[in-house]
Amino acid sequence: MSHDGTQQKLVRMANQIATFFHSQPEAERVQGVATHINKFWESRMRRQFFEMIEDGGEGFDPLVLEAAAHIRKPAPPTPPPAGA
C-alpha cells in the first residue's frame, strides 16, 4: 500500500468516527469526534490528517472538518533519545 492508501484509510477512519457521532445528541457531536481523535490517534496520523485538511480536506465528512479545529496539533517529530 502506498502513502495514498494510508491517507485513504485515515479518511475512512475519521468518517467512521463521524458517522457514529452523527447519531448522538447534537451538542456532543463536534467535541465527540475531536476528543476521540485526540485520545487515540498518534501524532504522525494527526500530522497526515492536518496535511490533508490543509489540502482542502477532500473526502472528509463535514463533521470531521468542523471537528478539526478542536483537534490537537501534533508537535514536530521528536529527535532520537539521548545517548543513541
Next chain:
Amino acid sequence: MSLVPEIDYGTPASRSEKMVTLTIDGREITVPEGTSIMRASMEAGIQVPKLCATDMVDAFGSCRLCLIEIEGRNGTPASCTTPVAPGIKVHTQTSRLKDIRKGVMELYISDHPLDCLTCAANGDCELQDMAGAVGLRDVRYGYEGDNHVRARNNGEINAKWMPKDESNPYFTYDPSKCIVCSRCVRACEEVQGTFALTIEGRGFGSRVSPGMHEDFVSSECVSCGACVQACPTATLTEKSVIEIGQPEHSAVTTCAYCGVGCSFKAEMRGEELVRMVPWKDGQANRGHSCVKGRFAYGYSAHKDRILNPMIREKVSDPWREVTWEEAYAHVASEFRRIQYQYGRESIGGITSSRCTNEETFLVQKLIRAGFGNNNVDTCARVCHSPTGYGLGQAFGTSAGTQDFDSVEHTDVVIVIGANPTDGHPVFGSRLKKRLRQGAKLIVIDPRRTDLVKSPHIEAAFHLPLKPGTNVAVMTALAHVIVTEGLANEAFIRQRCDWSEFEDWAAFVAEEQHSPEAIETFTGVPAHLVRGAARLFATRGNGAIYYGLGVTEHSQGSTTVMAIANLAMVTGNIGRPGVGVNPLRGQNNVQGSCDMGSFPHELPGYRHVADDATREIFEKMWGVTLSNEPGLRIPNMLDAAVDGSFKGIYIQGEDILQSDPDTKHVAAGLAAMECVVVQDLFLNETANYAHVFLPGSTFLEKDGTFTNAERRINRVRRVMTPKNGYADWEVTQKLAQAMGLAWNYSHPSEIMDEIAATTPSFALVSYDYLEKMGSVQWPCNEKSPKGSPIMHIDGFVRGKGKFIRTEYVATDERTGPRFPLLLTTGRILSQYNVGAQTRRTENVVWHAEDRLEVHPHDAELRGIRDGDWVRLASRSGDTTLRALITDRVAPGVVYTTFHHPTTQANVITTDFSDWATNCPEYKVTAVQISPSNGPSGWQVEYDEQARQSRRIAGKLEAAE
C-alpha cells in the same frame, strides 16, 4: 515438595444457611441442612468407605459400601444419600456394617483383575484403598466364574470381556477394570454436560459405553477428562500415567489457553510433567477442565521448539544461531540505529496476551521508558478493544461485571457472538448446568451453535441474524422493552443519568428501530425479537455473555454500548446472576490490557495525557514519558508501509497469521529493518523476522494471569525453561542492553511495582495471592478481598450512561461478485492460530479447517461435501475443503482459522471498528467455487515460509 492435598467429601456441599447439629461416632458436628451424612462425617474427620460417591457429582447410592447405622432407625442406609437431621446419632463402624462392607468388596474383587503391582492406578486406586479399609483378606467365590476380566474362560471365548479402548489419544478405557460405579457417566452428564457416556446392558452385563457402544474417539466425547478424574480405578487412565507412573509432587498453576483461566495441579515426577488435573478449589473452573488445558500441553516439549537465539541479515537468509549476549547486543544496536536514522517514533512493540502480567508489564515499560514512545499494542486490539471502549463509556471501566460463579444465580441468559461450548468450554459447561436447572437461554448468532440445541439444552430463542447486524438487533430488543413498558424505571432513576435515559429511550422507541422494521436486513423474524426481549426483561436475573462475534465488526464498540444499555434498562447490573460478561479470548488478554499494553493507556487504564499518572511512573522509572498516544497495530503496519516505522519487538504473538488482510501485514513486516520475534516456535510472523528470541512456556516460569472475570491467578514454575530463560528475563536483558538499569530477581518484584503504581492492584502481592488463592481486581483498601461483582452500589463513572446506538451497515457488502458472507469462529480442540494445539494430539479431532456451506448454496455451485473450494474476497483467495451443513443460513459461510495453510486471513479485509480499529473479521463478502487445489498465494506462501525457516547447519527447518 509433595502432592497438593485435596479432600474428597463424597457429595457436593449444601448451600443452605440453616445449620443442623448431629453426632457421628460420638463426635458432635454442625453442618448446613441438606448435607449428606457422608460429607458431614468427612468434615468431622471420619472417612466412611465409599466407591460410587465423589464430591464432583451428586450422590448415587449404588456401591453399598458407605452404609451407616442411625440410632432409632431401621436398616443400614447409605450415608451418601441420607441427609443429616438434627440430634441423630450416627455410627459408621459396627460389626453389622463391617460384615456387609466386606461382603460387598468381596463381590467387587471377584470380578476384578488382580494385577495391582503392574496396574497404572497402583498407588492411586480407590478400589485398592477400600479393599484395605474394610479388611478384605479372602474372596470365597474364587475368580473362575462369570467375569469381565479374561478374554477366554476355560478355552472358550468370553463374550463379556471387552478389549481396551485406546482410541482417545490421551486416555484409555479398560472395561475389565470397571466396577460400574457410574461416576464417569455422571461426571459426563453433571459436570461436562455432554451426555456422551451411558451404562449399557443390565445386571452383571452392565458396562460403561461411549455413545452407542462406540469407541471413545468416534463418540460424542469431547475429551474434557472429567470421567478420567472421576474414575476410582484404572478403568479410565491418562496415557501419560500409564507411560510414566504416578506423580510425586504437584503445584497449582493456571492454564495458558483461554480466558476462563482454569486452575490446574501440574502433577510432576521430577521435572517431568505427568498430568494436569483441574484443581477443585480453582475459583474459575471449580474442578473442571477441557481437552486443551487437561491434555494439550505436549507442545511444551515439542521438537519444533526453538531453544537458541538466532539472527539473520535479510529475511531471505537462513537463520544463524548466536549467543544470547550477541542477540541482545544486536537488537539494541539495531533499534538505536533505526531511531537515530528515522526518529524516536520509528520503533515499537507488541506485548503478549499469552505471557504473564509481569512479562507484559515489562514489555510496555521497555517501550515507554526505553524506546521513549508509546508505540505499544497487544492482541486485544484484534479481539476485545471495543469492550474496553464501549464499557468504559457506559460504566466507566472496561471490566466485565461478574465472576463465573454468577451464572449459578442467573435466570435468563443472552449469549451473543460467542460459542462458549467450543471457545470457553469450562464456562460453557457451567452455563449448561444452569440451563439444565431451568434458566432460559437466548442465542443471537448467525450460526446454529451447540448451545441452540444439544442434549438436555435448548434455547428459548435463537435469533439467526445476518453477520454485521448486531446493533440493529440489540437496539430492537431495547425498542421492545422501552415501548412495551418493561424498563426497570426504579433502577434507572437510582443508578443512571435520567435525562440521558430519556434521550436514549426516545431514540430506541422510533419506529425504524422496531423488530418489524429491521427484519428485512437482519433476517430475524420480528416475533422472535419481541419474544426474546420480553423474556429477558421479565424472567428474573438476566445476564449477557458475549464474545468476538460482537467486537470484531465495524460497529463492535457500538454493539458493546447496546449491550450495556440493555443491561441497564432491565436493571441487570450490580448483583450475582446478572451483568455484562465479555468472554475474553486469550488466557491473559485481560491482564495484558490491565498492564498498560494499549498505546494510549498506562497500566490501570489511565490515559498517557494524564499528567498525574505519568508522574507516578516517571518518578519510579526516572525517565520522561511521552504524553502522545502511540500507534495501534494496524497503524504500525500502515506506517511501516509508508516508511516511517522500521523496527518492532513482538513477544508471543503471531500477527501474520492472526491479523486480518495477511498481504498487508506481510507488506508491513517486509518493509521493516529489524523485526524481533520472541516465541516458542518459528511462527508465521517469524518468516519476516531478523532476530528470533526463544520463548518459554507457562510451565517454566512464575507469574500471574488475569482471566475474563478479572481474577489474578498464580502461574507457578514447575520445570526449568528449556530455552534457558523465562520471558521476563529475556525482556530484562534486552532492556539492560539498551541501557536501562533494571534489576528484577523474581517476578514478585515486578508485581510489587505494579501494585505500587496501579490503584486497582494496590493490595496485590505474591504473599497475598498465596494467602487468598486468587483475587479479582479492584483489590485495594476499599475492597481488600477483591471485587467479584462490579458496580454494586453505583457505577465506576458515577451514573450509568445510556448511549444512542444507530445501526450503520458495514462497507463490506455482498454484491454480484461476492454474494456470500464469510464469518469465522473457533473449535473446541484447537486454539487460536493453533501454534500450540497443532503440536499436540488434538489434531485427531480437527486436522484441517473446513468451510461450512449451506446445502442450498453448495448445490447452486455444484459443491459436494469434502470438495476443495476456492474462497475469494476482494482481498485475496484461498482454498479449503467444504463441509455441507445447515448450521449456517443460506448466504453465509463459516470457517475456523486454526491452520496456517488455510490462510483464512488472506480473505479478511482491512475494515475495522470505528472506535478502536479492531478488525472486522466476522464479516467478509466472498464467493466460492469448486477448485482443484491450493491457490497461487498458498503455494507461494508455503515456499516462502519453508525458505525462511532454514537454520544454517541444520538439515530440515522446523515445522
